[in-house]
Amino acid sequence: MKFINYLESIAGVSIYGLGSLLIFSVLFLGILVWTFKADKKLIEEISRIPLDNNNPTHS
Amino acid sequence: MQIEQFSYDNKTVKWFAFATMLWGIVGMLVGLWIAIAMYYPPLNLGFAPTTFGRMRPVHTNAVIFAFVGNGIFMGVYYSLQRLCKARMFSDLLSKIHFWGWQLIILSAALTLWTGHTTGKEYAELEWPIDIAITLVWVVFGINMFGTILKRRESHLYVAIWFYIATWVTVAMLHIVNSFELPVSILKSYSWYAGVQDALVQWWYGHNAVAFFLTTPYLGLMYYFLPKAANRPVYSYRLSIIHFWALIFMYIWAGPHHLLYTALPDWAQSLGVVFSVMLIAPSWGGMLNGLFTLRGAWDKVREEPVLKFLVVAITCYGMATFEGPMLSLKSVNAIAHFSDWIIAHVHVGALGWNGFLTFGVLYWLIPRMYNTQLYSKKLAGTHFWIGTIGIILYAIPMYWAGFTQSMMWKQFTEEGQLKFQFLETVTHIIPMYVSRSIGGTLYLTGALIMVYNLYKTMAAGSFVANEEAEAAPLPKVIPVHGKEHWHRWVEKRPVQMLVFSFIAVAIGGILEMVPTFLIKSNIPTISSVKPYTPLELQGRDIYVREGCYTCHSQMIRPFRDEVARYGEYSKAGEFVYDHPFQWGSKRTGPDLAREGGKYPDSWHFNHMMDPQSMSPGSIMPSYPWLYENNIDTSSTPAKIRAMQTLGVPYEEGYANKANADLMNQANGIRVSLKMEKLETAKDKEIVALIAYLQRLGKDIKGEQTAQK
Secondary structure (H helix, E strand, O other): OOOOHHHHHOOOOOOHHHHHHHHHHHHHHHHHHHHHHHHHHHHHHHHHHHHHHHOOOOO | OOOOOEEEOHHHHHHHHHHHHHHHHHHHHHHHHHHOOOOOHHHOOOOOOHHHHHHHHHHHHHHHHHHHHHHHHHHHHHHHHHHHHHOOOOHHHHHHHHHHHHHHHHHHHHHOOOOOOOOOOOOOHHHHHHHHHHHHHHHHHHHHHHHHOOOOOOOHHHHHHHHHHHHHHHHHHHHHHHHHEEEEEEEEEEEHHHHHHHHHHHHHHHHHHHHHHHHHHHHHHHHHHOOOOOOOOOOOHHHHHHHHHHHHHHOHHHHHHHHOOOOOHHHHHHHHHHHHHHHHHHHHHHHHHOOOOOOOOHHHHHHHHHHHHHHHHHHHHHHHHHHHHHHHHHHHHHHOOOOHHHHHHHHHHHHHHHHHHHHHHHHHHHHOOOOOOHHHHHHHOOOOHHHHHHHHHHHHHHHHHHHHHHHHHOOOOOOOOOOOOHHHHHHOHHHHHHHHHHHHHHHHHHHHHHHHHHHHHHHHHOOEEEEEEEEEOOOOOOOOOOHHHHHHHHOOOHHHHHHHHHHHHHHHHHHHHHHHOOOHHHHEEEOOOOOOOHHHHHHHHHHHHHHHHHHOOOOOHHHHHHHHOOOOHHHHHHOOOOOOOOOOOOOOOOOOOOOOOOEEEEHHHHHEEEEEOOOOOOOOOOOHHHHOOHHHHHHHHHHHHHOOOOOOOOOOOHHHHHHHHHHHHHHHHHHHOOOOOOOOOHHHHHHHHHHHHHHHOOOOOOOOOOO
16 A cells, blocks of 8 residues: 555656656747737736726725 | 626625734734743743644644635635626635634644644644645635636736636645545544655645745735736736746745755755746746836835835745745755744745735725725834834844854864754854844734724724626627637636646656655665554654654754764655654754664653753753653554555554553663653653654664665
8 A cells, every 4th residue: 555556657757757848848938929929908908907996985 | 788787795805804813913922922932941831732842833824824824815805806807606605715714723723732733844734624624725716716707807817827826736735745544533644754755745835835825925916016006017928927937837846945855866956956947937026016116116105005015025035036045955055954944934924925914904904994094104103113023033033043054064173063052052042032022023013903904994884795897708709919829728717727737737746756656766774664662652742742843853964964963864764754754943953863862861851851951951841741641542553554554564463562562661661760760651751762762773883775
């Protein structure tokens, strides 16, 4: 019942490292590209969401 | 488009706000108490629940999970409704969430005070409470996602991303780290042992800081700062990059808590690299916060809320600059185990979490009570007292940590250690005094706030259901420019959840799988044997009294530590330690090789009255250990549990264990009697002495042999 036994059977564990690096790089680059290409008006609009509340007591 | 009428639930927010204030004061009081007990040991009262080892987990748990926890829920319940333009999904779930969480806090305080602990820092709560936490967390999740799904705002504002990442990561951390085998209703053993337990624990511990104290509060910052300054955040683009980089990197950084320990080297290096990289997203977030106020600093002078937020964000910047520095091995060699770390975490807790919470409270309460803050002047007083309190707390602790660590490492010209451990403690007592003054000021400030807010509430009238109106989500959402894949993530909370989970799970799996997988990562040492039943019982007493809050069991491979404590610790020595007890702070000396250092009689006298054996010691006394009997009825179950976890006791040993226990206990009784010390063999002190005398002995005089 030792914990170690459950994982010992995983083959080719090195794929974890490669996979995660790939996922992270792709995700990160994707986000970078998107943020710089994104529509300015859209970004502006989203960033104003907290302020757009029609708070009846205080604005 | 038809405009829909609805109302925001302020009642739940109000209750969470009250709980935040109440538990905040309680947590700070307990902290102040033990801060004073550190230079005035009689304050431990010779009473088990008020000794440092039990009070310290109460303090940390109260501040993290009760004060900040309720603060998170207060802020989330307020902002999420408004960002989604929708009432919380279910009033009933809100209620269950609130009362469930408070019950967990109460039971946590009670069990910790009565000595029921797993012995893993910030995860001390025993298994029934762990299950309760999981259930309440799920309730919170359903309530949050239900609200997000029925929202009337098509975009998910960045604050909500942080809330989602918080929810999913805390769930993962809590479940993985809480794997434990119940022995009785309030006792369990960690599923993992030694090095693996340490790795899982600090993967959890570090990310509890990241995903309980940081990401939800960043979410609050991204909502309340623009709100209070009445302007959008400086760069929304930056906040997107900030978010993804932060959650992906944070999860890897845990091993920086274990530098120079018996953890395999590759895992330590991995932790360092990611910790250093973390400074980029952290500072991205801080600058984004501060730049939001560009051109509006005149408002900061007027508005107490903004003052608190500015100091909070500045403290966040300092703590997240310091974090990567501390994870550099050379800096860590000095800072680890010292008061430096205490200073570091309090800049975060008092500055970032505390001040941000205060800011949000000052902002929320008047609005929910439809009135103005009772006194801006008092809030300003609170601000200054609190700020001075933080400074008076942090600077002496940095000083103490650095000074003591340097003293530990000093040698005379003859090559002897220059200072006894105790000398390094008595030297920094004045710093401890100053720290408690800082803490008193900070607490005073918090009390002023409670008074100020009480007067505010008395003057206003509470708006339980705040009326609002908004158009429902259109079937087809208008597209600005070109539709992009990130929009696909951003509009859909479920995708957001899945992506955040992937980002954090990869880090966790990669970091831990190899340690569990590759046997050679934990070299086995043939001479390391399981604990005897008496030692096992003694170990449980060691855990119960929270000895790990002041004593480490991890000798790092430094000249001074080897000279002071003996051969450095090896990974293979801890294979039967469920849970590991490496500790994180040396208020007292390391105990990894305590076995055989002193006679049994020394320990007997020392536990009764530490000052009699080490004049000037600040250790509490433990008189109840001489009265309580060892709970021998639990021995068979404990042995069986250990067998389940893979500790190689022989088949059927559980039933013979108590006979061995009594034999060994009698031996200690006889050795004490020869020194004219009378005790019955079945007292707890006997078991504790047996454990202490075993520590680190397995490999003494033996060659470290790899099997």
